[in-house]
Amino acid sequence: RPAKSSGGAVQGSPGTEAGGRRGDSAAGLAEETLPSMRGDALRATSSLKRANNQGDRAPGSAKKHSRTSMADESWRLPNSVQQLAANMQEPPSQYLLREQELLGANLAGAEMPEPVPTIDLGLLSASNDPEEAAKLRSALQTWGFFQVSNHGMEASMMDSVFTASREFFQLPLEEKKKCSNLIDGKHFQVEGYGNDQVRTQDQRLDWSDRLHLRVEPEGGRNLDHWPTHPKSFRFNHFPPCPRPDLVLGIKPHADFPALTVLLMDNDVAGLQYLRDGTWYNVPAACDHTLLINIGLTMEIMTNGIFTGPMHRVVTNADKERISVAMFYGVDPEQEIGPMAHLLSEEQPAQYRKMKAKDLLVLHHEHYAGGRGPRIADTLKI
Ligand SMILES: O=C(O)CCC(=O)C(=O)O
Numbered sequence: 001r002p003a004k005s006s007g008g009a010v011q012g013s014p015g016t017e018a019g020g021r022r023g024d025s026a027a028g029l030a031e032e033t034l035p036s037m038r039g040d041a042l043r044a045t046s047s048l049k050r051a052n053n054q055g056d057r058a059p060g061s062a063k064k065h066s067r068t069s070m071a072d073e074s075w076r077l078p079n080s081v082q083q084l085a086a087n088m089q090e091p092p093s094q095y096l097l098r099e100q101e102l103l104g105a106n107l108a109g110a111e112m113p114e115p116v117p118t119i120d121l122g123l124l125s126a127s128n129d130p131e132e133a134a135k136l137r138s139a140l141q142t143w144g145f146f147q148v149s150n151h152g153m154e155a156s157m158m159d160s161v162f163t164a165s166r167e168f169f170q171l172p173l174e175e176k177k178k179c180s181n182l183i184d185g186k187h188f189q190v191e192g193y194g195n196d197q198v199r200t201q202d203q204r205l206d207w208s209d210r211l212h213l214r215v216e217p218e219g220g221r222n223l224d225h226w227p228t229h230p231k232s233f234r235f236n237h238f239p240p241c242p243r244p245d246l247v248l249g250i251k252p253h254a255d256f257p258a259l260t261v262l263l264m265d266n267d268v269a270g271l272q273y274l275r276d277g278t279w280y281n282v283p284a285a286c287d288h289t290l291l292i293n294i295g296l297t298m299e300i301m302t303n304g305i306f307t308g309p310m311h312r313v314v315t316n317a318d319k320e321r322i323s324v325a326m327f328y329g330v331d332p333e334q335e336i337g338p339m340a341h342l343l344s345e346e347q348p349a350q351y352r353k354m355k356a357k358d359l360l361v362l363h364h365e366h367y368a369g370g371r372g373p374r375i376a377d378t379l380k381i
């Protein structure tokens, strides 16, 4: 169990271009750990700076001006995917998976061989019901995620989070840009409205925009990045994409924090989890269940007993999709390592201890490329 939920964060939101303001209060986990100016960061996503017609660039041309050129750094500045979706027939090349990336990618996904494991939270917490507990353990050792019913969250409250989210993304771009995650219009930070940081010119970009806000502890809220209306916030926004066969909404990754609680769209599916080499489709939410998966932090704390699953989001040709993710993590200065009571001679530590903030840097570097193994597998002693 995470010691403290020191960082709830929310994401979602379209577009972005410029005009961010740096908040002065408690910097978020990632802001503290990333070089504030150069762009390395959290989940790589969009860039391309030429919104409406200069989008396409031959794939091969990318490397030429990579990192060294000071002349044109515009590729570092993401466009609003929402704007692109509204104005373009074809996604620009930065969003298109390359032939090699499509090999075995099976974007269509497979149907899960069994329903998503569902835990009755009321039952589990009231009576520590052994059957629910066994179900939970098994879900975390296999899939790494589960659904929660009977969680006590009002359905109407969950609906209003989505409504607020939709309202935010429907605001004019200029309005959304007031919450931009780009400081002075160019320097990436985690909080705010926008996309992933663009680290290299040949990075594949995600077909989504987001609003990422730190919500806990209350003192760490940075109201500079909060929309003034609606008063609530929200998170991932996936506009319709004309090429769902070639473009991902969010590239494959495992989450970093201990726990992710996800409110999914009730109508549009898109989330897929990887298990034993196969990508499985998670059906759209029903009955206001929540989806919970664990992240790298928890995987390390449990010495690998529980799995932080790889997942991705595919796009939809006709429908937009919204999701709201709450991340629960530990303090950036805290050391993360396998919990002592889980270790023995037969079960030695599989991971070294490391400060959360140092691990986060590795995590972002690892997933920016969009392919490769789970980071947890690369960190084993
Ligand atoms: O949109 C979703 O269903 C998942 C979003 C996600 O993976 C994330 O925000 O880390």
Ligand SMILES: [Fe+2]
Binding pocket: 253, 254, 255, 311
């Ligand atoms: Fe995720």
